[in-house]
Amino acid sequence: MKENARPADSDGGARERALRFVNFLTAAVTPFHAVAIGSQMLERAGFVALDESAQWAGAITPGGKYFYTRSDSTLVAFAVGSKYAAGGPFKVVGAHTDSPALKAKPLTKSSAAEGLTQLAVCTYGGGLWHTWFDRDLGIGGLVLVRSADGALEKRLVAIHAPVLRVPSLCIHLQTAAERESFAPNKETHLIPVLCAAPAPPSAGAGAGAGASEDAPDPFSAAQEPELLALLAEQLRVPAASIASHDLTLFDAQPPALAGARGEFVSGGRLDNLASTFVALEALIDACADGRLDDERGVRCVALFDHEEVGSASATGAGGPVMEEAISRVGEALGVLPKGELALRSLRASFLISLDNAHAVHPNYRSKHEAGHRPLMGKGCVIKTNANLRYATDSVTSFVVRELGRLAGCPTQEFVVRNDCACGSTIGPIISERLGVRCADVGMPQLSMHSCREMMGAQDLTHCHALLTAFFRRFGDIDARLGACKRPRAEP
Numbered sequence: 001m002k003e004n005a006r007p008a009d010s011d012g013g014a015r016e017r018a019l020r021f022v023n024f025l026t027a028a029v030t031p032f033h034a035v036a037i038g039s040q041m042l043e044r045a046g047f048v049a050l051d052e053s054a055q056w057a058g059a060i061t062p063g064g065k066y067f068y069t070r071s072d073s074t075l076v077a078f079a080v081g082s083k084y085a086a087g088g089p090f091k092v093v094g095a096h097t098d099s100p101a102l103k104a105k106p107l108t109k110s111s112a113a114e115g116l117t118q119l120a121v122c123t124y125g126g127g128l129w130h131t132w133f134d135r136d137l138g139i140g141g142l143v144l145v146r147s148a149d150g151a152l153e154k155r156l157v158a159i160h161a162p163v164l165r166v167p168s169l170c171i172h173l174q175t176a177a178e179r180e181s182f183a184p185n186k187e188t189h190l191i192p193v194l195c196a197a198p199a200p201p202s203a204g205a206g207a208g209a210g211a212s213e214d215a216p217d218p219f220s221a222a223q224e225p226e227l228l229a230l231l232a233e234q235l236r237v238p239a240a241s242i243a244s245h246d247l248t249l250f251d252a253q254p255p256a257l258a259g260a261r262g263e264f265v266s267g268g269r270l271d272n273l274a275s276t277f278v279a280l281e282a283l284i285d286a287c288a289d290g291r292l293d294d295e296r297g298v299r300c301v302a303l304f305d306h307e308e309v310g311s312a313s314a315t316g317a318g319g320p321v322m323e324e325a326i327s328r329v330g331e332a333l334g335v336l337p338k339g340e341l342a343l344r345s346l347r348a349s350f351l352i353s354l355d356n357a358h359a360v361h362p363n364y365r366s367k368h369e370a371g372h373r374p375l376m377g378k379g380c381v382i383k384t385n386a387n388l389r390y391a392t393d394s395v396t397s398f399v400v401r402e403l404g405r406l407a408g409c410p411t412q413e414f415v416v417r418n419d420c421a422c423g424s425t426i427g428p429i430i431s432e433r434l435g436v437r438c439a440d441v442g443m444p445q446l447s448m449h450s451c452r453e454m455m456g457a458q459d460l461t462h463c464h465a466l467l468t469a470f471f472r473r474f475g476d477i478d479a480r481l482g483a484c485k486r487p488r489a490e491p
């Protein structure tokens, strides 16, 4: 961004929000980091941490704000209306914390080749893998540290320095056909270089003090010593104390406001940390300073891991997280989990499934359906698919448009072309499980699943306005819908 760059519109705190998001994105290099930072944001705003394994009855009261995490990569936050009444609705914004990336394999040692030490990696999700070549890459994630007395500690680590790189093959060594159809093999061509071989002997696994047991750990022995040395230095622990890890590679070039007027955000993981960030800020803002006083329902944000690999996990949207959240909160507030009141509550509830959408690409305009062409910076996109790849229907899309109208923020519509496959997201998965009304919505972006994506900075503020309106004014719209008579066939 140029020195004098500024977002296209500075109203509504858009630039400040975009800069806050850039900071969030820079630090949130993995789902673990996103959940940890999100938890801090919530705690600062007065949300109380709950323990999933403790009893909640008596711990949750109307007017209170709470959150909990599962496996450190999924987060559920909720605020109970001060006028909460049994059977009251859950107003839920769902999003996901994960993004396609290269991840370190469990055993990170890769056979040293041609004087270089490389790191064994696997692909996570459907990345645009060609974008990972020739990029300075950092690495971070969750590390389990075992101290000399056997105590365990979970530590987050992020090495923002360019310690890894997947080099491309120079053009002179490629055939014309190879140049034409660049198709890297995901197992053999994506192995990043970590350093020049051989590794210094002093950095070897097991060389550090700290392990009390003499028995060698085969897991440690199969780790790349240079990687362990880097992690150990960052965490200030002996290399031998690293007992397990979940590590992800990321673009070491920090995210930034971009474009001639700073009107874009450029960075990895926009899908779907943009939604994660805005959902958290909207919940925090919608529940601040007595704003729960007239609320009769529960305002909730659920941020799931594993969307990019199908959501079928203990922490994914296909698992029991959402169902358990609604039944446990309802039960703690005095509504039986399977009782009629709980079912009434579920039928009164509404889910905005928030996941980034595809803006029209100026160089591939024909890829978009002619009448549905979302633009970056022009508001949230309502995603509809007649074949139910999205859960939106004509009534739930109306709810989102009406929220946009009430909040004074624009909305856009998207359907995929009939001759093109359609993506999907957590909306259909959750609505199928719970039978809850749902609209699939997202901020438009380009380069989805690239190592470095782009979106409109202004859309963060458009989305924030939409979600705040959802938390605060959904009841007004739903009351009008509830007054509709059942449609009757003409005689």
Ligand SMILES: [Zn+2]
Pocket (backbone or CB within 6 Å): 096, 271, 272, 307, 355, 356, 425
């Ligand atoms: Zn997504």
